[in-house]
Amino acid sequence: MTLLEVKDLHVSFPTADGVVRAVRGVSFDVEPGRTLGIVGESGSGKTVLTQTLLGLTQGAEVEGSAVFEGSDLLALTEDQMRHVRGAQISVIFQDPLTSLHPLYRIGWQIAEMIRAHDQSVSKKEAHTRAIELLRMVGIPRPETRVDDYPHQFSGGMRQRAMIAMALALEPRLIIADEPTTALDATVQAQILDLLLRLQQDLGTALIMITHDLGVVADIADDVMVMYAGRAAEKAPKREIFYAPHHPYTKGLLESIPSSSAAGARLRPIPGSPPSLINLPSGCKFHPRCGYVFDQCLTEEPVLHPVAESGGHTSACWLPSEAAGLTARAEELREQAVRGQRGQEAARVAAAASAELGVAAGDEGSAA
Amino acid sequence: MAGSTDDNVLVRVENLVKYFPVKAGGFIRHTVGQVHAVDDVSLVVERGKTLGLVGETGSGKSTLARCVAGLIPPTSGKVIFDGKDITKLSRGAMRPLRREVQMIFQDPYSSLNPRRRVGAIIGDPFTIHKTATGAERKRKVQELMERVGLNPEHYNRFPAEFSGGQRQRIGVARALALRPKLIICDEPVSALDVSIQAQVLNLLADLQQEYGLSYLFIAHDLEVVRHVSDKVAVMYLGRIGEAAPADALYERPRHPYTVALLSAAPAADPDAAAARQRVILVGDVPSPIDPPAGCRFHPRCPKAEDICGRVEPPLVPDDEAGQPANDGQSAADASQPGAAVPGGSLHVTACHFPVVPGERLVSAGGAGAMKGEPS
Numbered sequence: 001m002t003l004l005e006v007k008d009l010h011v012s013f014p015t016a017d018g019v020v021r022a023v024r025g026v027s028f029d030v031e032p033g034r035t036l037g038i039v040g041e042s043g044s045g046k047t048v049l050t051q052t053l054l055g056l057t058q059g060a061e062v063e064g065s066a067v068f069e070g071s072d073l074l075a076l077t078e079d080q081m082r083h084v085r086g087a088q089i090s091v092i093f094q095d096p097l098t099s100l101h102p103l104y105r106i107g108w109q110i111a112e113m114i115r116a117h118d119q120s121v122s123k124k125e126a127h128t129r130a131i132e133l134l135r136m137v138g139i140p141r142p143e144t145r146v147d148d149y150p151h152q153f154s155g156g157m158r159q160r161a162m163i164a165m166a167l168a169l170e171p172r173l174i175i176a177d178e179p180t181t182a183l184d185a186t187v188q189a190q191i192l193d194l195l196l197r198l199q200q201d202l203g204t205a206l207i208m209i210t211h212d213l214g215v216v217a218d219i220a221d222d223v224m225v226m227y228a229g230r231a232a233e234k235a236p237k238r239e240i241f242y243a244p245h246h247p248y249t250k251g252l253l254e255s256i257p258s259s260s261a262a263g264a265r266l267r268p269i270p271g272s273p274p275s276l277i278n279l280p281s282g283c284k285f286h287p288r289c290g291y292v293f294d295q296c297l298t299e300e301p302v303l304h305p306v307a308e309s310g311g312h313t314s315a316c317w318l319p320s321e322a323a324g325l326t327a328r329a330e331e332l333r334e335q336a337v338r339g340q341r342g343q344e345a346a347r348v349a350a351a352a353s354a355e356l357g358v359a360a361g362d363e364g365s366a367a
Numbered sequence: 368m369a370g371s372t373d374d375n376v377l378v379r380v381e382n383l384v385k386y387f388p389v390k391a392g393g394f395i396r397h398t399v400g401q402v403h404a405v406d407d408v409s410l411v412v413e414r415g416k417t418l419g420l421v422g423e424t425g426s427g428k429s430t431l432a433r434c435v436a437g438l439i440p441p442t443s444g445k446v447i448f449d450g451k452d453i454t455k456l457s458r459g460a461m462r463p464l465r466r467e468v469q470m471i472f473q474d475p476y477s478s479l480n481p482r483r484r485v486g487a488i489i490g491d492p493f494t495i496h497k498t499a500t501g502a503e504r505k506r507k508v509q510e511l512m513e514r515v516g517l518n519p520e521h522y523n524r525f526p527a528e529f530s531g532g533q534r535q536r537i538g539v540a541r542a543l544a545l546r547p548k549l550i551i552c553d554e555p556v557s558a559l560d561v562s563i564q565a566q567v568l569n570l571l572a573d574l575q576q577e578y579g580l581s582y583l584f585i586a587h588d589l590e591v592v593r594h595v596s597d598k599v600a601v602m603y604l605g606r607i608g609e610a611a612p613a614d615a616l617y618e619r620p621r622h623p624y625t626v627a628l629l630s631a632a633p634a635a636d637p638d639a640a641a642a643r644q645r646v647i648l649v650g651d652v653p654s655p656i657d658p659p660a661g662c663r664f665h666p667r668c669p670k671a672e673d674i675c676g677r678v679e680p681p682l683v684p685d686d687e688a689g690q691p692a693n694d695g696q697s698a699a700d701a702s703q704p705g706a707a708v709p710g711g712s713l714h715v716t717a718c719h720f721p722v723v724p725g726e727r728l729v730s731a732g733g734a735g736a737m738k739g740e741p742s
Contacts, residue, residue, distance in 0.1 A: 011503060041560035041562065041563075042531070042560055043563065054584075140650070154651045155424070156651060173463055184423035184424050185423070185587060185589060185633075186423065186628060186631045186648045188625060188631065188633070189630070189633075189645060190647055193645070211560060211561065212633060213561070214632070214635045215633050216633050216635075216637055216638045217637045217639075225682030237637050238638075240638055241636060251562060252562060253635060255564065255565035256561060256565075256590065256635050257590045257593065257594030258590060258634070259634075266568055266594070267565070268562055268564075269565075272530050315586075
């Protein structure tokens with residue numbers, strides 16, 4: 001049974017400069033015990049998306065539904081949401097130093113979280129539970145470290161403490177928003193390893209929001225690539241990496257300096273992401289896309305299946321056979337683009353000859 | 368030292384040490400300890416080449432860069448730039464040298480003054496060094512803007528009107544203004560999105576080719592460093608643990624820390640990620656105020672033995688077979704100045720028990736407690 005079912009979610013913020021359309025119709029499911037990786041650049045709407053689910057986007061206009069275990073999260077009152085947040089869905093943020101209160105001891109903060117949701121737990125029990133949790137996330141000597149303040153912890157340990165706090169009430173779903181971005185590579189490896197292990201042990205579902213395709217390659221089961229507030233492509237992990245369909249996904253993968261291309265020139269995506277106030281027409285990626293043709297300028301594509309399994313969907317007008325990085329796929333893409341450009345060229349030629357008048361027409365008939 | 372090989376060397380750092388005092392006490396502050404930020408580091412940056420410097424937070428890489436740029440005086444040791452020792456220079460004598468060394472910083476938001484127009488920011492170096500004024504200055508600034516891929520018509524805009532990638536281009540243009548010989552890039556692309564990061568990396572590569580620039584390139588992203596660097600040095604707690612030409616370091620890492628670091632870097636390839644033998648290091652980087660005796664990595668090293676806690680391993684070159692060179696050979700190498708210094712042409716490692724190709728490190732550390740036992 002699906003744990004979380006988000007349908008056609010729209011989030012926009014009215015500002016003095018205009019309406020910022022941060023999320024524009026996103027749908028996805030999260031299954032129990034699985035990990036959904038949400039990838040996107042700054043401003044793609046990935047953080048707004050998940051914060052909206054938890055009622056953390058104040059002043060936003062929200063449409064759509066997000067059904068979690070039978071109830072619509074978007075319809076909950078602030079009071080009802082308080083019982084869901086932390087207890088059934090918990091969040092791990094990017095910066096553990098600003099997420100922890102600097103003046104309270106780590107153990108106190110974990111215990112408070114437990115007691116806020118369950119008054120029957122005594123202070124002493126909650127303290128013991130905090131020690132157990134710190135031990136579970138690999139803090140050495142938890143009996144003494146539980147009384148430390150956040151500044152006495154290193155960055156990696158603080159993030160572990162945040163994970164301990166997120167796990168305290170055994171939630172069904174954890175939303176991790178760039179949890180390792182502020183950490184060094186070796187510490188990041190420790191934290192990802194910990195998250196994977198805990199997920200296996202506890203069967204928690206995980207939404208991992210990140211800009212780092214490496215993290216997704218490591219930890220996700222399914223991947224959703226976001227661009228300008230929409231899902232550009234959604235597929236099981238291996239298909240995203242080995243048979244991407246959307247030119248944006250392909251561009252992201254090619255932008256990464258990898259060992260195979262060491263020293264060679266990188267192939268970046270030209271330009272930069274659009275303003276969410278003033279979005280381009282048609283497909284929002286078309287100004288940066290190398291495969292752009294007529295249809296892209298006028299109609300915005302929606303997610304549709306591009307593989308036989310149906311689990312791989314892409315919002316792009318290119319033919320579905322064009323999935324993958326094979327020569328054949330490239331050929332199909334070229335054909336699609338040339339076909340459309342050909343039509344365009346023919347139309348321009350016709351218009352031009354009409355204006356030039358008889359001479360061109362005569363030549364045409366003579367030939 | 369001024370041999371023929373030195374002509375290829377732009378920067379030579381010799382036994383550089385930088386300690387920061389730790390002060391305590393109320394009214395009368397006194398020094399209670401030293402942060403050993405950089406501790407006896409030697410390296411060379413070759414002309415027209417890129418030396419990559421990798422290391423985690425607190426490894427001393429940024430402090431080292433600031434010493435090389437002459438922004439902070441070292442505690443001891445020398446920085447020889449283009450044949451001249453710059454560590455003992457007065458402020459006045461330092462000034463002409465500042466033209467030759469420029470920096471690009473990590474954060475394109477805080478490294479540009481938000482109240483000044485872009486033209487003024489990029490034109491500052493010309494004003495400060497009195498090399499161009501008035502219309503000529505404007506022309507030069509617009510040329511620079513064009514060269515780094517900015518629209519010269521945006522001369523009068525403020526930094527806030529540019530995106531992160533464009534701001535980093537402004538930083539590059541400013542660094543380029545006086546045609547320096549060396550640009551120190553301190554995490555130049557860490558704050559940028561992947562697609563923008565690739566644009567800036569390509570720009571840096573083009574500029575290097577065009578102007579024959581040398582880069583000292585600092586980053587924590589190992590793939591980025593491999594992509595841009597000719598030589599790479601790995602720092603840990605103020606020391607260089609291993610250095611080599613880029614391919615050698617990534618394909619045949621010898622120091623257990625390098626192996627762990629490489630295995631920890633996330634690869635955007637699910638099958639490779641699943642197949643990889645990850646070396647998860649235990650614990651955190653120790654305090655640089657009181658670094659461990661002997662090899663600084665030994666408390667976390669899966670291969671540590673007794674000797675590692677007592678004797679500090681020197682940086683020695685490895686021969687072709689992957690074994691540390693014997694004395695005769697290292698003496699021969701020492702005769703070519705620069706070769707055995709990090710940034711030179713040899714693969715040097717500071718480890719008593721370097722990793723041999725094909726060896727599997729156990730995913731554990733802690734003073735060798737778990738050594739040999741699969742965890």
